[in-house]
Amino acid sequence: MILPLMEVSVKSGEGQAAVEAALVLKAYAQIGLCYKLAGCYEEAVPAFQKALNVTTASSKETVQILYVLGRTLESLGRVAETLEAYRWIRREDPDYRDVAERIERLSIRRPAVVTKKN
Numbered sequence: 651m652i653l654p655l656m657e658v659s660v661k662s663g664e665g666q667a668a669v670e671a672a673l674v675l676k677a678y679a680q681i682g683l684c685y686k687l688a689g690c691y692e693e694a695v696p697a698f699q700k701a702l703n704v705t706t707a708s709s710k711e712t713v714q715i716l717y718v719l720g721r722t723l724e725s726l727g728r729v730a731e732t733l734e735a736y737r738w739i740r741r742e743d744p745d746y747r748d749v750a751e752r753i754e755r756l757s758i759r760r761p762a763v764v765t766k767k768n
Contacts, residue, residue: 675704679715686722694722713739713746720752729756 682697698719702712720735736753739746 671704671706675701675707675711678704679718682715682718682722686718691722691726695719695726698722709742713742717747717749720749724752724756729759732756 678697678701682694682701685691685694685697698715701707701715702719707715716735716739720732720739723732723735733753733756736749736756739749740753744750
């Protein structure tokens with residue numbers, strides 16, 4: 651498969667990340683999208699997370715990557731992590747796509763935490 655070869659190529663360029671950080675961000679985001687489109691959601695998550703760790707990401711890029719990460723996590727049923735991503739997006743851009751509706755739907759679906767009384 652070509653995706654592992656792409657990751658090796660990106661990793662070899664990490665030493666130059668200060669110079670080419672924008673390219674590293676885009677490369678990891680693209681790797682994540684490739685995995686997601688191939689149905690390899692578990693593999694897509696760390697690629698998106700690596701893209702988010704690039705310090706030069708703009709607020710707009712961060713929101714876009716977080717949205718795709720959130721959708722991927724949602725597909726995996728990882729509700730708490732999905733809500734965390736969507737809530738961050740809502741703080742940055744309250745009207746971004748369908749984030750408000752997704753938060754509402756996932757919050758309703760999420761089981762309430764029951765605490766024991768002594």
